[in-house]
Amino acid sequence: MGPCPADVMIVGEAPGFNEDRQGEPFVGAAGKLLDTLLARISLSRGDVYITNVLKCRPPMNRDPMPNEVEACSPYLKHQLDLVQPKIVLILGRHALERLMPGQGSISRIHGSLIKRGEIAYVPLYHPAAALHNGSLVADLERDFDSLKRYLDQLLAPPAPPPPPPPAVQETEQLSLL
Numbered sequence: 001m002g003p004c005p006a007d008v009m010i011v012g013e014a015p016g017f018n019e020d021r022q023g024e025p026f027v028g029a030a031g032k033l034l035d036t037l038l039a040r041i042s043l044s045r046g047d048v049y050i051t052n053v054l055k056c057r058p059p060m061n062r063d064p065m066p067n068e069v070e071a072c073s074p075y076l077k078h079q080l081d082l083v084q085p086k087i088v089l090i091l092g093r094h095a096l097e098r099l100m101p102g103q104g105s106i107s108r109i110h111g112s113l114i115k116r117g118e119i120a121y122v123p124l125y126h127p128a129a130a131l132h133n134g135s136l137v138a139d140l141e142r143d144f145d146s147l148k149r150y151l152d153q154l155l156a157p158p159a160p161p162p163p164p165p166p167a168v169q170e171t172e173q174l175s176l177l
Helices: 017-022 029-040 066-083 093-099 127-132 135-154
Strands: 008-012 048-052 087-091 114-116 119-124
Touching: 008 066, 008 093, 029 127, 029 135, 048 066, 066 093, 087 093, 087 135, 119 135, 127 135
Parallel strands: 008 048, 008 087, 087 119
Antiparallel strands: 114 119
16 A cells, blocks of 8 residues: 555565455554654655555464465565665564565664665564564664664755856857958
């Protein structure tokens, strides 16, 4: 859900109960926290494209199985191609493992900017994890403050080109005859 193309893309794990019922990502309590964090850096849901690694809710809201993640991967890749984000916010360990396998744990690299080609990635704790473990809220807030600085750098308009040198007007030699 969101504008296409978009400078900022958010990738979570999978739809939860509320998301599954409403057909929109991040509409439950975790979505409210995400909205608050976005507002903290002067963004809104309408400014970003939001999706999940899995496109449907796993039974009993369990962790995604590798074959489920693999089955949804072509859809996520197609979304990345269509949205053409400059920066991707990776929410949680499952999204991190799909988009940046082998990078390490979310607790080690959250809030860091990782460039891959033309796209910058920022792994973050999932808002639902912060709701379950209140101590992560402060980490998320600090990470979003860093994210604001990253966005200011990455999305700054290019400097205008220098003005061309003034044209030298050639004078015409007049003949005396």
